[in-house]
Amino acid sequence: MSPPNTRKDRGAAPCTLVIFGAAGDLTRRKLVPSLYNLRSNGLIPNEFAVVGVARKELSTESWRESLSKDIREFATGKVDDAQWAWLRDRIHYSPGNFDDPATYRRLGELLADVSKKQSTGSSVLFYLSTPPDSFAPIVKGLGAAGLTKDADGSFRRVIIEKPFGRDLDSARSLNNDIRSVLREDQIYRIDHYLGKETVQNIMVLRFANGLFEPVWNRRYVDHVQITVAESVGVEGRGNYYETAGVLRDMVQNHMLQLLALIAMEPPVSFEADAVRDEKVKVLHAIRPMSPEEILVRAVRGQYGKGLVGDKGAPGYRTETNVSPTSATETFAALQLFVENWRWAGVPFYLRSGKRLPRRRTEIMIRFRMPPQLLFRDTAVGEIEPNRLVLHIQPEEGISIHLKAKQPGPTIVLNTVRLDFDYKTFGEPAAATGYERLLYDAMIGDSTLFHRSDMVEAAWKIATPILDVWRSLPPRDFPNYAAGTWGPASADALIQRDGHHWWNGDDDNGGAK
Numbered sequence: 001m002s003p004p005n006t007r008k009d010r011g012a013a014p015c016t017l018v019i020f021g022a023a024g025d026l027t028r029r030k031l032v033p034s035l036y037n038l039r040s041n042g043l044i045p046n047e048f049a050v051v052g053v054a055r056k057e058l059s060t061e062s063w064r065e066s067l068s069k070d071i072r073e074f075a076t077g078k079v080d081d082a083q084w085a086w087l088r089d090r091i092h093y094s095p096g097n098f099d100d101p102a103t104y105r106r107l108g109e110l111l112a113d114v115s116k117k118q119s120t121g122s123s124v125l126f127y128l129s130t131p132p133d134s135f136a137p138i139v140k141g142l143g144a145a146g147l148t149k150d151a152d153g154s155f156r157r158v159i160i161e162k163p164f165g166r167d168l169d170s171a172r173s174l175n176n177d178i179r180s181v182l183r184e185d186q187i188y189r190i191d192h193y194l195g196k197e198t199v200q201n202i203m204v205l206r207f208a209n210g211l212f213e214p215v216w217n218r219r220y221v222d223h224v225q226i227t228v229a230e231s232v233g234v235e236g237r238g239n240y241y242e243t244a245g246v247l248r249d250m251v252q253n254h255m256l257q258l259l260a261l262i263a264m265e266p267p268v269s270f271e272a273d274a275v276r277d278e279k280v281k282v283l284h285a286i287r288p289m290s291p292e293e294i295l296v297r298a299v300r301g302q303y304g305k306g307l308v309g310d311k312g313a314p315g316y317r318t319e320t321n322v323s324p325t326s327a328t329e330t331f332a333a334l335q336l337f338v339e340n341w342r343w344a345g346v347p348f349y350l351r352s353g354k355r356l357p358r359r360r361t362e363i364m365i366r367f368r369m370p371p372q373l374l375f376r377d378t379a380v381g382e383i384e385p386n387r388l389v390l391h392i393q394p395e396e397g398i399s400i401h402l403k404a405k406q407p408g409p410t411i412v413l414n415t416v417r418l419d420f421d422y423k424t425f426g427e428p429a430a431a432t433g434y435e436r437l438l439y440d441a442m443i444g445d446s447t448l449f450h451r452s453d454m455v456e457a458a459w460k461i462a463t464p465i466l467d468v469w470r471s472l473p474p475r476d477f478p479n480y481a482a483g484t485w486g487p488a489s490a491d492a493l494i495q496r497d498g499h500h501w502w503n504g505d506d507d508n509g510g511a512k
């Protein structure tokens with residue numbers, strides 16, 4: 001379905017943003033600084049207001065004051081006083097418990113008042129920046145108070161934070177709950193990973209260039225590796241992480257989205273549903289693994305103490321709010337297959353972990369060897385295949401690894417790297433990563449948000465793995481030292497197919 005107003009490089013239409021969970025961490029660290037950046041870039045209209053809702057007893061004035069301090073700490077650049085004053089004067093607060101119907105009545109009254117005073121019209125974007133068990137109660141509360149009805153020419157949309165469910169059943173039940181109140185086109189399930197410039201550029205690389213499409217298939221691609229490596233541990237978020245683990249926190253959502261972007265067919269247009277239709281087909285083409293397959297094609301790990309760089313790092317089980325006998329995985333590696341005509345037989349290896357040697361998100365596409373090795377009788381060692389590497393973070397760019405003849409009288413081949421660094425476009429404006437997503441939700445572009453079928457398709461892949469892991473508690477945790485690339489079983493998973501993990505150029509060429 002076409003959004004009511006579409007992108008034309010213009011500011012959003014008049015609206016009010018209501019943040020549930022306004023006294024929380026995400027609001028002050030990311031959401032308010034993003035709004036400030038959007039306003040600085042001229043993308044927020046004059047007729048705009050923010051209303052915060054949380055149970056903390058604050059007045060509008062005290063919330064404004066506390067955000068005025070926070071913005072100095074969390075803004076991504078120097079704060080312009082006039083620009084901040086503009087936003088500050090449009091910020092309001094309404095205390096209340098999410099379970100209390102009176103909260104929504106008061107909110108309705110405040111919205112009417114704000115709309116009159118700040119000419120915001122009746123369009124409202126609700127942002128659920130709350131613990132996940134509040135998502136359904138809030139949507140129901142809004143519905144019961146009549147706050148989700150959009151009249152002609154205005155919108156009522158709801159952004160829902162992650163995690164969206166913790167397995168297939170809970171995701172289905174959450175979808176049912178919120179869809180009993182909202183139409184699918186009113187729901188914006190956020191994935192901040194998809195707001196990253198370099199992730200958005202995957203589609204541009206593939207579909208704005210004719211060069212890659214002919215080789216983007218099983219005939220030329222040998223395998224694909226997706227790595228999301230973090231050097232940090234749980235950073236004081238032990239409470240949350242103990243209930244999640246890396247499969248839920250990274251793989252089910254962000255990494256399967258990266259895989260879908262790499263493997264999807266060209267959409268018929270860049271309309272949100274055309275793109276999402278193609279992405280969901282990829283997820284449907286990944287057959288959920290049987291328990292026997294999971295034992296062979298899925299690996300989990302948990303870090304013990306070790307060295308990250310030259311700094312000592314504690315083991316996961318000794319982190320704050322983590323059980324000393326925790327079975328939570330901080331590392332996972334999978335071998336997946338997209339069973340369609342384009343990708344049949346091409347393994348996609350996914351790997352993510354905490355306390356790995358470096359922070360690095362990369363997608364490496366390894367091409368097949370040339371059909372015949374013409375150089376085998378020359379002074380040429382082993383020929384490495386071509387690689388295309390998409391660097392997502394912290395490096396942002398694309399590199400192609402080719403063989404070239406080293407200058408000189410004999411034939412000596414070496415690998416050269418053709419590099420594109422996004423910085424050559426000019427230093428990007430400092431951003432929190434939420435600007436694009438907030439702006440898209442304001443203008444009604446849901447391309448970068450998850451649709452209900454995408455979420456459920458991804459849980460269909462992840463849930464059987466979680467089930468097997470739960471029923472077979474790990475006996476070898478911790479099984480990798482902080483500062484290493486994960487357990488030996490992850491190496492075995494890929495070496496079985498004659499490959500190696502690609503750890504980046506600085507790791508000796510890595511993949512074969």
Ligand SMILES: NC(=O)c1ccc[n+]([C@@H]2O[C@H](COP(=O)([O-])OP(=O)(O)OC[C@H]3O[C@@H](n4cnc5c(N)ncnc54)[C@H](OP(=O)(O)O)[C@@H]3O)[C@@H](O)[C@H]2O)c1
Nearest residue numbers: 021023024025026054055096097098129130131161162163
């Ligand atoms: N923080 C991040 O960087 C980050 C990143 C990605 C995703 N997220 C997601 O964003 C969401 C919010 O995260 P957060 O870190 O901001 O959480 P948080 O710091 O715990 O904030 C949650 C807010 O909701 C309020 N709240 C909770 N239950 C309530 C209820 N029944 N009635 C009224 N208010 C209630 C809390 O009030 P009290 O303070 O009184 O409890 C607090 O203001 C979560 O879903 C999280 O998974 C966060």
